[in-house]
Amino acid sequence: MDQLEHFAKLINGWFWETDSDLRFTYLSESVTLFTGLVPEWHYGKLRTEWRSDGISDENWAKHLNDLESRRPFYDFVFCRVESNGTRWMSTSGEPIFNEFEEFLGYRGVTRDITSQMELSDKADKSKAQLLTALEIMDEGFVYYDADGRLVMCNEKYREYYPLSKHLMVPGAKFEDIIREGVRKGQHPDAIGREEEWVEERLAVHKSGNSIVEQKLKDGRWLRMAEQQMPDGSVVGMRIDITRLKIAQENAETASLAKSNFLSTMSHEIRTPLNGVLGLAQLLADTALDQDQKKKVATILSSGQTLLAIINDVLDMSKIEAGGLELEDKVFSLPGLVSTIATPFQSLADDKGIELAVSYEIDSSMVIKGDTVRLRQILWNLLSNAIKFTDYGRVQLTIELVIGKENIGELVSSPKDHLVCFAVEDTGAGIAPDRVDAIFDAFTQEDSTITRKHGGTGLGLSIVKELIKLMGGTVRVDSALGEGTKFIAYLPFDAAAAEETEEFSLRAPNSEGQKGKPLNILIAEDNEVNAIIAKAFLDKFGHSVRHVENGRLAVEAAKDDWADLILMDIHMPEMNGVDATKAIRETDIGKTIPIIGLTAEAFADRHAMFIEAGMVDVLTKPFTEQQLADTLAANRLIERRSRSRD
Incomplete structure (x- = not known):
């Protein structure tokens, strides 16, 4: 018996027996530890005389029915309310019969499960609190098991999907729910491609790790986040981002405007x-x-x-606005620098200062990059240097950087060549505490500069942003009274052999840039601009015809007179883009070079003009030299002209 008592303590409970009348005949000594009552107190008492607390009438009746029917029972839970608190018990018992199938009584075990019940109660309270929190939150919450069946979702989730909410009950299949929504038009993106949309949605759900945006029939937008748990179940959130999308669309509209x-x-x-x-x-x-x-x-x-x-x-x-795009053209670096520095020579002479350019690069160096932006960078740096230098000199140095260990600090995207452009002057210099600020938009070293020298204060800000956009860096070394030195590092791709050869063929020859006399058609609705273009072309020795709109340009091109067309973009009746497309559709117009003339200075617009069929674009206002360079760069027109002789 001592051994039985030891087992009873190990199970945290006691053993018991009854006779055929259901009166207790035995309880192990350990019952006293849990009830405070000795075993003898229970002997002779019926189970029905000892109804415990915490049992519903229904469960108590079922328990009594099991006893009367001599059926086994398991884990019947009850509690006893005592002065020191509530103690929960779980009892199990089986009927005992002799060899003649005569009922002898019950034999069973009762265990103290107070700690388990307290933990369960805490878990229930936590679950209730969680469910309450999920219900009052502004986001939709959903939980599917590993088989894709709904475990639970909050009311906000149902609210987002009103046309399929009637299916959102525990056990419902995810696929059935979304198919119902698609059938009722709840998902606009699925219209016309319903089955494909369902398959895509199932794939996203099964991946279990996704954040996507979803548009609903009522116009709302949701951010849909789903995360797969280790057991394969999927937890999902739905966040209403309609206001954000409207703000984004408004911003895009404003940006477009x-x-x-x-x-x-x-x-x-x-x-x-x-x-x-x-x-x-x-x-x-x-x-x-x-x-x-x-x-x-x-x-x-x-x-x-x-x-x-x-x-x-x-x-x-x-x-x-993040809308500035870079072009990628083959060009001669020494040639470009020369065309930039030349106009500043007269400005330097007028101020009585020296302008020097030092080329520490190969005179035949041909690279690829955005010539417009490089020109703008050097123009701003030279303009600033000459503007703020009253005596001494301004020095522009171009150097090919080789073997620098910290090259990764100088550029964000290394390419074939790293070129250093340094502009140094002997001007007034910049105070140390103002060096960083000079790169801010609409900022100058001090307020008197605007009154004395003019300018918007945008130049250096543009320089910094363009250099950053091109993958380079810029720094400034300066001190008051000692001048200023701007050092810019820019990466460039090397031109391929065939690109270099083609560039050499298109480059101006020693006989000048005007080339062989051509028949040139000008389509330009602005009379002054037409007069200027014609005057430049007359100086080059070309024959010129002028029409006022795109429709007339298309008609004139059919005569097969023109070797080249200068096409304005904005014209009445038919614009330059549509006129170019119309000309390209004719047999004669398939090969004739068409050069766009536009006052729009943006690369994305120029790209659209090229896509329409133009071979080049010249931005207004253009100089005589720029027009000559453009004609020279498209020297294929001379081959077409010579083929007629």
């Missing part, structure tokens, strides 16, 4: 500016006295300054 405004402003400002600069350049080539030459030079200088300001403002707006 801003881009359209910038495009329009670019066109409307550059078009008359082309007339001012073009006519001033033509006037400068006539017989003028010294006073007249000086005044014309002032017009040209002021126009170029205005153009630079326009470029800076438009480019800064594009940079802020």
Whole structure:
């Protein structure tokens, strides 16, 4: 018996027996530890005399029925409320029969499960709190088991999917729920491709690790996040992002409106500016006295300054909107630098300072990159240096960087060549505490600079952003009274052998850039711009015809007279893009070079013009030299002309 008592303690309970009348005949000594009552107190008492607490009438009746029917029972739970608290018990028993199948009584075991019940109660309370939290949260919550059957979801989740919410009951299959939603048009993206959409949605759900956006029939947008648990079940959240999407769409609309405004402003400002600069350049080539030459030079200088300001403002707006794209053209680096430095020579001479350019690169170096942006960077750096230098010199040095250990710190995207551009001056210098600020938009070293030298304060900000966009870095070394040195590192791709060869063929020859006389058709609705273009072409020795719109250009191209067409973009009746497409559809127009003329200075727009069938694009206002360079760069027109002789 001592051994039995030991077993009773090990199970945290006691053993018991009854007779055939269900009166207790035996209880192990351990019952006293749990009830405070000795075994003898129970002897002779019926089980029915000792109804415990915490039992519903229904469960008590079932228990008594089991006893009367001599059926075994297992884990019948009850409790006893005592002065020191509530104690929970679980009892199990089996009937005992002799060899004649006569009922002798019950034999069983009772265990103390108070700690388990307390843990279970805490778990139930935690579950209830969790369910309450899930119900009041603003996000939809759903839980599917490993077989894709619904375990639970909150009311917010059902609210998001009203057309299929009637199926959202425990045990419902995920596939059945989404198919019902698709059938009732709950998912606009599924219309017309229902089965394909269902398969895609099932794949996303089964992957168990996804964050996607979902549009609903009522116009709402949800961010749908799903995470697979270790047992294969899937927990999902639905967050209403409708306001965010509306704000995003409004921002995109505003950005598009801003881009359209910038495009329009670019066109409307550059078009008359082309007339001012073009006519001033033509006037400068006539017989003028010294006073007249000086005044014309002032017009040209002021126009170029205005153009630079326009470029800076438009480019800064594009940079802020993340819409500035880079071009990738083959070009001669020494040649480009030379064309940039030359115009500044007269400015330096006027101020009585020296402008020097040092080429520490191969004179035949041909690379690939955005010539427009590189020109803009060097133009701003040289312009600043000359503007703020009253005596001494300005030095531009171009150097090929080789073998630097910290090359990764100098560029964000290393390429075939790393070129260092250094612009150093002997000007007033910059205070140490102002060095970083000079790269901020609309910022200058001090407020007196604007009054003395002019400018928007955008130039260096543009420089920094363009260099960053091109994958390079820029730094400045300066001290008050000791001048300033800007050092820019820019990566470039090397031109392939065939690209270099083609560039050499297209480059200006020793006989000049005008080439063989051509028949050139100008499609331009602005009379002043047409006069300027014709005057430049007349100087080159070309024959010119002029039409006022795209429709007339298409008709004129059918005559097979023109060797080349200069096509304005914005024209009445038919624009330049549509006219180019129409010409390309004719047999004669398949090979004729068409060069776009536009006041839109954005690379994405230029790319659209090229895609329409133009071979090149020239931005207004353009100079005589730029027009000559463009004709030379498209020298294939000469081969077409010679084929007619």
